Every structure is written in C-alpha cells, then in structure tokens.
Amino acid sequence: MAEPLIISIDVMGGDFGPSVTLAGADLELTRRPDLRYELFGDEAVVLPMLEQYPRVKAASRFHHCEVTVAMDEKPSSALRHGRWKSSMWRAIEAVKKGEAHFAVSAGNTGALMAMSKFCLRTMANIERPALAALWPNLKSESIVLDVGASIGADAQQLIGFAVMGAAMARALFHTDVASVGLLNVGVEDVKGNEEVRAAGQILKETALANLQYEGFVEGDDIGRGRVDVIVTEGFAGNIALKTAEGTAKQLTSYLRTALGRTWLTRIGYFLARGAFQGLREKMDPRKYNGGVFLGLNGIVIKSHGGTDAFGFAAALDLGYDMARNGLMSKIETDLAHYYREQAAISLAAGEKGS
Template identity: 50%
Template sequence: MTVAPRIAIDAMGGDDGLPVMIEGAARALGEDPALRFLLVGDEAALAAALSARPALAAATEIRAAADVIAGSDKPSQAIRRARTSSMGLAIDAVKGGAADAAVSGGNTGALMAMAKLALRTMSGIDRPALAALLPTLGDNDLVMLDLGANTECDANNLVEFAVMGAAYARAVMGLAAPRVRLLNIGVEELKGTDEVRDAAALLRGATDLPLRFDGFIEADRLGRGEADVIVSDGFTGNIALKSVEGTARFITDLLRRAFTSSLRSKAGFVLSRPAFHMLKTHLDPNNHNGAVFLGLNGVVVKSHGGADAGGVANAIGVAAKLVRADIARRIADDLAHFRAGPRTAVAAK
C-alpha cells in the first residue's frame, strides 16, 4: 500500500483552470497531510500561486508544460500534443512512475484517449470503463459504470465492468461484497438485450467472487440505495447519468423558485432552510466528484470541468483511495479468480 500517494495534477484543466486546481490541492492536503503533488502546467504561474501557500509548496513539485488541451479539441488532436500539454504530461508521470495517479478537469475524450494510449489496458481487460459515484438514499453512494467510454458492449465486457466496479466499491466504500445489478428495461429475467441477459447468466454463476449479483434494476430505482454497483454499456449509462444530473438541478431550481414566489413562501423557506441545505448538499455534484477510468495500468481520475475547489479536493481524495487500495491488483486478482472457473465465455445459444 502506498501510504503517501503522489498525485499528478493537470493544473491547467477545467473551466476555471489553475486557481481552482491549486485551491483544491490545498484543501486535499489539509484533509490528508500525507499527500504529495506533482503540479503540471505554466511554471511561472504555478510558482507564483504556491508562493502564497507554503504548506502546499512543501508537498509539491512543479513540472512545466507549454500547452493546454482545450475543451473543443478532438481526441485525435490532443494525442499529438501529449508530450507538451499539461494533461499529457500528468498522465506520462503515472506511466513513468513519477506519480501514482493523475487528476484532470479537462476534456474527457482527450483524457480517455491519452490515458488509454499511454497506460494501456490491463492484461485480460478488453475495454476500460468510466466509473463515478452517485448519491443514493442508502447509507453509501453508488458506483455506476460505464458512463460513456464504450457505446457498445458485449456480455463479457459487462461482466468485466461488474468486477471492476465491485473492486472500486470495496476500495472506496469499504464494502466486503458490494451488491451489483445490471441496468435494464425491466427486472424480469427475459427482459433486455441478449448482451445484458448473457452477462446476467455469467454473473449468477460467479458465486466465488467478492460481490453479490442481485439481478436487474430499472433506471427509476437508481437512487433508492438498492445496489452498490450498477453496470451498463456506456451509451445507456451516459444517458442515465445526464438524466440524474438534470433531475437534481430541476428539483433544486424548482424548490428555489417555489420558496421565492411569495412572502408566505419566503417565510416558509426560513423555517425549512436546514432541510433545504441538506438536500442541496446531498445533490451537489462537487460532493461526489471524481470519475475514474477503470481497467488501465494506472489511476486516472476525471474531475468535472465545472467543479469548485471542494470538488477538486474530492477527486484528489478518490485518486488517493484507489492508489492506497492498489485498485489495479484487486481488479486483476478478481478477474483471474473468475476466469479460473468454468465460466470463461457466454454459452452458445
């Protein structure tokens, strides 16, 4: 276990760039003084920012980068600047062993392309998956994957995602046997595509894995706390994620409008402010920030581009937890254990 994770940060990525990334790193260090950082970006700007933060400066090394990947850059364009950009050099630090994980709030497609090219997928993993934590009504958050890295998946891909997601839930939430379910259009065994049904058959037979497969779940039950890991292809998962995020914003905006619609409503808001604050905190994406590309030979965490300093600190915390838990080894061990049994492929129909 790495007691003092060294996190490479793309300091220029994200909507607000360097100020938010620096403040996020400072907050993360305050919460976890063992952390060490490699800040990648404009050397002069980083040095100036660190001069006002001696504690962060003492835990940080700067690596100069002359280029920044824009949000509008295509992945193919970004890859050609991997050796000069702050994003590319942060990932390269993980590849070269100068850092244990990389965090960026920049272009998601570019980050995925660069990370996959530089770090490669783990042995035995067909495709990496993008996983993130979502809030629920239960005691724990929910790990959901894939959220957009793979638009089409076969049954074996979905099984790999389930194993990776369960390893993530064990590492981040401390669950011994996470409850895993497949996102589907119904809970009945006959519902869904061939790929989803075949993946369910494989997972039902995987009784020796450190997870509990609980069958299918529909999208309207995502936040009910009925699962710890929910698995889908990237196309479906991304739509579900955006629907959840949009609904959360809709609810908070609707409540804000309702509470300001009249004097009586404003008076009611004063009385209900603690409850409203609790709801807003629970739904705030900054409190669940930090999506990770699982299945790579290294930890790469995607911070939301619009995350505030608290959100960046949360993403750094996710990276540190995954490093300390040796997430790649956990995934490799679980998949090897699964494949050592008789369930190496979907049975012929």
C-alpha cells in the same frame, strides 16, 4: 504515519485551470496532510499563482509543460500534438513511471481517455476501460459504470465492468462483498438486448467470492440504492448521469421559486432552513465529482471541467481513498479469479461433451 501518497495533477485542465486546481489541491491538503503533488503546467501561468498557496508549493514538485490540451480539442489531435509535451500526458505518464499513485485532470474527457489508454494500456483481458462515477442514493452511495467512456458493450465487457466496479466498491465502501446489478428495461430474465441477457446469465452461473450478482435493475433502482454497483454501457450510462444532474438542477430551481413566492413560504423556509440545508448538501454535485477510468494499468481520475475548488478536492479525495485501499490489486485479483472460474467452466463443459 503512512507513507506519503503522491498525486500527479494536470494543473492546466478544466474551464478555470490553475485557479481551481491549485485551490483544490490546497483544500485537500487540509484533509490529507500526507499528500504530495507532482504538478504539470505552464510555468508562466502556474508559478505566480503557486505563490498564493505556500502549503501546496511546499508539498509539490513543479514540471513545466509546453502544451495545454484545449477543452474542445479532438482526442486524435490532442494525442498527436500533445504527447510528451502536454501537462495532461505528463501527469498520466508519471503514473506509468511510478512517480505518482494516480493522476487527476479536469481537462478534455476524450483526450484524457485517449491519452490514458495509449500511455497506460488496458489490463489483461480488458478491451476497453469504463468510466465509473459515484452516485448518491437514498441509502448512501453507489457506483455506476460506464458513464461515457465508450459506446456499446458486449457481454464480456459488461462482465468486466461488473468485476471492476465491485472491486471499486470494496475499496471505497469498505465491504468484503459488493452487490451488483445490470441496468435493464425490466427485471425479468427475458427483458433487454442479447448482450445484457448473456452477461446476466454468465454472472448467475459464475461463483465470485467478492461479487454478489442481484440480477437486472431498472433506472429508478439507481436512486433507491438497491445495489452497490450498477453496470451499463456508456451510451445509456451517460444519458442516465446527465438526466440525473439536470433533474437535480430542475428540482433546486423549483424549490427556490416556490420558497420565495410569498411571505408565508419565506417564513416556512426560515423555520425549516436546517432541513433544506441538509437537502442542499446531499444534492451538491461537487461532493461526487470525479470519475475513474477502470481497466487501465493505473488510476486516472477525470474531474468535471466546470467544477470549483471544492469539487476538484473531492476528485482528489476519491483517488486518495482508492489508492490507499488498494484498488488496483483488488481489480487484478478479482479479474484473475473470474477468468480462472470461466476457464474451469469451459474445461468442465468440454470434458462433459467428450
């Protein structure tokens, strides 16, 4: 049997706090009995509720925390007042200390980002982390990053996102080589802004064993599943993500209205209910809940603040797969390979110029 995998959880995070995080942890234990938890939260709130989940209690160590980061708190304020004492900070710190394999929080995204970067620091040659999310498509799933960790990115940052996203795809999709595309306004080489074009040119010219660069992709290619990894900066990525979520809700509402309009449509729904159930499951955003901050010296998962126990368990499961499949070592190896290739190219160019 594999060694237990330990998750540190900010139990207080999210719109519903322990009522969802503990229930999600219990659900995940049914799928992953080799899990152990480090739980961080307010003992007055958490301990009575923990009694309702004896399986979680038996697999956990609880740590009392004096501070809970509010969902609307500014990151600077959370970092100033929540360090050392908040459930969010201490869950992240457990990863830094080697007491947990990864941390999960459904709390304030900005605060989680700021605390994670301050506590864990970024990896060598990575200036800013990226928030990477799973995205359902016609073939299966893909990874999109950045979906909102930061606004704007230069060519080198986009390339860093590409390398880290490819490593994540290898860890989750069990492939030796991940296909990568840069999100752009067209597939032609002359399209897009200067940084995107520069990143595309570098990726074309650099030989990377575990990354297959497929060129520019457009917005509709995300849903088609043309590549394993779609790379963009956080502003465009977040808009794309929110647009997709809104479109899914819009289509669901349209279907619900149309199928209940007449007795004939109700009969049609009854006859095709299996197909509609499959569609509902495919479009269920809870299955894809959880984004990971890539580029830190440790794994931190951001769960949607308004999710339920099923969705929170999905975020735990995402981290489980990445930790079990060596995400951090894959990122470190691939980044080192890329920068070695770049150094060799620069050296060759210098010798040619002299």
